[in-house]
Amino acid sequence: MGALIHCQDLWKVYRLGDIGVQALRGVSLSIERGGFVAIMGASGSGKSTLMNILGCLDQPTRGTYLLDGLDIGKAGRDELAEIRNLKIGFVFQSFNLIPRTSALENAQLPLFYRGVPLRQQRERAAAALARVGLSGREHHAPAQLSGGQQQRVAIARALVSQPSILLADEPTGNLDTESSREIMGILDSLNRDDGITIILVTHEQDIAHYAARQIVVKDGQIQSDRSGEPAPIGGH
Amino acid sequence: MGAFIWLTVLTAFRILFRNRMRAGLTMLGIIIGVGAVIAMVSIGHGAKAVVQAQVASMGTNVIIVLPGATTVGGVRGSQGSGVTLTLSDALELKKRVPLLSETGWSKRDVMQIVYGNKNWNTPVNGISPSYLTIRDWSYSSGGPFTQADMEAGARVALIGQTVVENLYDVGEEPVGSVIRIKNVPFRVIGVLAPKGQSAQGSDQDDIIFIPFSTAERKVLGTQFLGSVGALFASTDHPDDLPAAVEGIREVLRARHRLQPEQQDDFTIRTQVDIGLVQEGTSQTLTLMMFSVASISLLVGGIGIMNILLVSVTERTREIGVRMAVGAKRRHILMQFLIEAMTLSLVGGLLGIVFGVIGAQITTVVAGWPTIISAESILVAFFFSLAVGLFFGLYPANKASRLNPIEALRYE
Ligand SMILES: Nc1ncnc2c1ncn2[C@@H]1O[C@H](COP(=O)(O)OP(=O)(O)OP(=O)(O)O)[C@@H](O)[C@H]1O
Ligand SMILES: [Mg+2]
Numbered sequence: 001m002g003a004l005i006h007c008q009d010l011w012k013v014y015r016l017g018d019i020g021v022q023a024l025r026g027v028s029l030s031i032e033r034g035g036f037v038a039i040m041g042a043s044g045s046g047k048s049t050l051m052n053i054l055g056c057l058d059q060p061t062r063g064t065y066l067l068d069g070l071d072i073g074k075a076g077r078d079e080l081a082e083i084r085n086l087k088i089g090f091v092f093q094s095f096n097l098i099p100r101t102s103a104l105e106n107a108q109l110p111l112f113y114r115g116v117p118l119r120q121q122r123e124r125a126a127a128a129l130a131r132v133g134l135s136g137r138e139h140h141a142p143a144q145l146s147g148g149q150q151q152r153v154a155i156a157r158a159l160v161s162q163p164s165i166l167l168a169d170e171p172t173g174n175l176d177t178e179s180s181r182e183i184m185g186i187l188d189s190l191n192r193d194d195g196i197t198i199i200l201v202t203h204e205q206d207i208a209h210y211a212a213r214q215i216v217v218k219d220g221q222i223q224s225d226r227s228g229e230p231a232p233i234g235g236h
Numbered sequence: 237m238g239a240f241i242w243l244t245v246l247t248a249f250r251i252l253f254r255n256r257m258r259a260g261l262t263m264l265g266i267i268i269g270v271g272a273v274i275a276m277v278s279i280g281h282g283a284k285a286v287v288q289a290q291v292a293s294m295g296t297n298v299i300i301v302l303p304g305a306t307t308v309g310g311v312r313g314s315q316g317s318g319v320t321l322t323l324s325d326a327l328e329l330k331k332r333v334p335l336l337s338e339t340g341w342s343k344r345d346v347m348q349i350v351y352g353n354k355n356w357n358t359p360v361n362g363i364s365p366s367y368l369t370i371r372d373w374s375y376s377s378g379g380p381f382t383q384a385d386m387e388a389g390a391r392v393a394l395i396g397q398t399v400v401e402n403l404y405d406v407g408e409e410p411v412g413s414v415i416r417i418k419n420v421p422f423r424v425i426g427v428l429a430p431k432g433q434s435a436q437g438s439d440q441d442d443i444i445f446i447p448f449s450t451a452e453r454k455v456l457g458t459q460f461l462g463s464v465g466a467l468f469a470s471t472d473h474p475d476d477l478p479a480a481v482e483g484i485r486e487v488l489r490a491r492h493r494l495q496p497e498q499q500d501d502f503t504i505r506t507q508v509d510i511g512l513v514q515e516g517t518s519q520t521l522t523l524m525m526f527s528v529a530s531i532s533l534l535v536g537g538i539g540i541m542n543i544l545l546v547s548v549t550e551r552t553r554e555i556g557v558r559m560a561v562g563a564k565r566r567h568i569l570m571q572f573l574i575e576a577m578t579l580s581l582v583g584g585l586l587g588i589v590f591g592v593i594g595a596q597i598t599t600v601v602a603g604w605p606t607i608i609s610a611e612s613i614l615v616a617f618f619f620s621l622a623v624g625l626f627f628g629l630y631p632a633n634k635a636s637r638l639n640p641i642e643a644l645r646y647e
Contacts, residue, residue, distance in 0.1 A: 057560060057640050078564045085562025096557045096644065100254065113562040118239045157561065 003030040004068060004164060004197055005054060011062035012049050012220075023049040024060070025220035033164070036191045037199045038211035046220040047201045048169055054199060055088050055167045056080045068164065085113055089158025089196075091168035095150040097142040103129060103153045104138040110161040128156035132186055148179030155186055159196065166190065168200040172207055184210050244571050248578040251547075259579060262543045265536025266583030266623060267590060269529045270616045274591025276525035277612040279598055282605035283521075291507050293431040293440060295372040297474050299336075299481060300505045301467035301488070320501045322462045323448075325491055326364075329469065333483035335476045340367030341448065341464040345456050349444065350416040351403040358399050360417055360444045361465075362451020368394075370470045373445075378411040378426030386447045391454065393422040397430040398442035420454050422446060477506050533619070537627035540579050544572060544631035555635055556643030568636040576628025577621055584620025588613055 012024035023046045031037055039047050052058040053065060056072055057080075065072040068087065075083065084090075089110075097106045107125035116124070129138055132152040142150050151171060158166050168187065172180035188210055190196045200211065208214050216223045252259045303320040323341060330339040342363040349356050368380045373394075381392045395403075395410060404410050410424045431440040452461060471480045481504050492501055548555070555568060595606040 052641050055560075057644075078566075081559065081562050081564045084560060090560050092644070096553060096560075098554050098557060109558065110561040112240065112243060113558070113564070113567060115240060118243065121239070161561075 004033040004035075005029070005031040006066040007054075007063065008065075009063040010050070010053060010060045010065060012046070012053065012058075013061045022220055024053070026063070027217075027220070027222055028063075029215070029222065029225075031197065031199065033197055034191070034195045035197050035199075035213060036188075036211045037213045037215060038208035039199065039201045039215050039217060040203065040208055041217035041223070045217045047217050049220075050217065051167055051169050051199070051201055054165075055090060056084050081113075085110055085161065087164045089155075089161065089163040089166040091151065091154050091158050091166065091171045093170040093173040095142070095147070095154050095174070097150055097153055097157075099143065100141055102139045102141060103134060103145065103156075106142070106153055107156040107160050109157055114161065125156070125160055128160040129153070131159065132156045146179070147175050148182055151175060151179070151183050152186065155183070155190075159190060159194075163196065165197045165199065168198065170201050170203070172202065172204070180207065240567070241570070241574070244574045245578065247571075248575040251575065252578055252582065258543065259582075262539045263536065263579055263583030263586065265532050265534075265539050266580050266620055267536075267587040269532030269536055270584045270587025270620055271590035271594060272525060272532060273529040273619075274588055274608070274612055274616055275594035275598065275606075276521070276529075278591070278595040278606040278608045279604055280521060280525070281607035281609055281612075282599075285607055286605055289432070290434055293372075293434065294507055295370050295470065296507075297471045297477060298370055298507055299469045299471070299477065299484065301469070301484060302503045302505065303465070303501070304503060305499045305501055320492065321464050321467055321488075323464055324462065325488060326464065326467050328491060329467065329484055329487055332487045333469075333480060335471050335480040335483060336469045337472045338366045338370050338468075338470045340364040340370050340468040341466065342367055342468065343448065343451060343456060343463070343465040347418055347455070349399065349403065350419075351413065354403050356399060356402040358396075358442050358444055360446060360451070360455060362448040362456055363445050364448050367468055368445070370468045373431075374429040375426045376429045377409070378424070380426060381445075381447055386449055389449045389453055390447060391420060391422045391450055392425045392447065393417070394426040394428055394445040395424055396428045396441040396443040398439055399444060400427055417444070417446070418455050477508065481506060533623055536580070536583060537623045540576055540624060541627040541631060543579070544576055544628055545634070547575070548572065548631050548635045552638065552643050552646040555638050556640050556646065559638070559640035560644060565636040568638075569632045572632030572635050573625060573628045576632065577624035580620045580624030580627075581617075584616055584623075587620070588616055591616070 007027055007029040010024050010027040010029075011022070014021040014023055027046075027050060039050065041047050049058070053060050053072075056067065056075070059073055059075075059080075063073075067083065070083065072080070072083070098109070104122065104125050107128050108121045111121040111124060126135075126138055129135060132155050134149065134152055134156065137145065137149065142153070145153065155166075166187070171187070172183055175183065184207060187198055187200070191198045198211070200207070202208050213225070213227045215225045301321060321341075326339050326341045329336060340363065342361045344359045344361040346357055347360045349358055349360075365381060365383055365386055373380075375394075376397070378394075380394065381390065384390075385392055393415060395415070400410050403415065404413075410427050413424050414421050415424060416422070428441065428443070428445075434440050446455065448464075469480065469484065471477055484504060485500065488502055489500065494501065558568060558571075592608055595608055598604050599606045
């Protein structure tokens, strides 16, 4: 069996008219279950492209991606949706909550598509909101919450389905330092206490230090892949 | 799947309510279309029921032969204006056209009727007893006269409801009383059950029947002895009507010695002819209402499609999020189809309500009878559902085919 994520020579080429943009140029990468990985790199280096492939939102042009032994490159659209639903949680830079819909309903969403009974959806979503410290805010709409709180709702939505992996593309990009620290604290705890594999993209060294492993991407290739003890920055 | 549909419907209603102004305008086409159909169908049904009752009041499978040729537009000389039909024609028809189960005849003239110190002008019909059977007359009191009365030239009369109302006091029993027709005393032996208006709009209850022989001898005068104002016949089965009509025509033409190039000197009518005229008008009405309805529904459907396309664009990010957390194509497809059908269904229900109210108002204001059928409501219901489904398909399909990454990145 081995690694949860196993990528071999991933290529992603975007066609823009006559020219092809090579966003990934042969990325090979393995990530163990329970890992905490930060992906860094300059703008346009291919971080988001890699994250989208790892998150099964997109498929590589070339190369193989095995997630839990499943060949993602060969999966169809609906299969990918199902894999995302069962194994992956997403946290986005811009929160991406459904507007004018309560925190609870936002957090319920993955269970809704999994066909979980309504009552159970509510209970589990409420538990997930409690986990991110939002008890009592279940019926608030996103517009009634601060950025940090919105991002916590997004994390609750990501973890409600008990995924193996949580993917966060610049989760603190829109947040102030204080909120960023809170969010990272939650992610850190999810990794340590719940054993959820976390992969996050960030531009900030401070944030990257939460991760046990830092990968730097440059021009669609892995430039460095360094494991080290996470620095004890922030904390709670 | 149950929870999915339930929540999606709930969400659809919430979105509809949130954008109620926009939704209301979108639904206008459906509301007008369905409302028009419901109102028009109920008016149509009401009118049809009236016509049917009128046609039925003629009796069943009735053939009427009138003297004189049919002229353009079906207008003919008044009954009895010619002398082309005679009693012997009637007797001959009975013998020679076996499809006829009954034949009868009548002759009429408007006369003054006197009872006590009251008088009333009404058509007095001298008829054969069989006429009463053919025309399906029944009696609210008393009963018909018989063949014996006919042969004896008895002075007995059957009077219609309108005559009763004009000659008798309320609560007074006409049967057994004596009225005077042209100063000849007649004993009233029956009151006819009311039939209401005829298909031509005349009051069928303003009438008096007396035996034909009595009428000829005592009342109508002997000027054209043996002539009749109209012949009546009936068949056992409606399918026999066309053949019977042909039989009658043949016999009468032979008796009247008409050459092949000559026109009939009589006119044959059946209920079918009378019903057809009415049906023609109601078909025009039906056609008109369906064009109004289908245009409104088309406009309504396009409105729904338009608003949904706007909604899909506005909610592109939401669609991306839903896809990211595991919505499959069919989930997104269903979500937008349900939203489209919610719109069209609410529009349809409002249309049904307005249609029913419109029909009631028509009855009250214009005095037209209306019948609201469960059938038309059900059809309207499913039709509006179908409109939503049909016009929702394109936007829903478009939403379900979005690329999740592009949708998530949409500004
Ligand atoms: N859909 C697309 N079509 C064409 N080119 C694309 C597309 N998505 C990304 N690219 C290109 O691929 C390259 C990598 O983009 P990517 O979004 O992965 O960068 P990134 O490392 O996430 O940058 P940032 O830090 O700014 O988010 C860029 O050159 C970008 O222009
Ligand atoms: Mg990026």
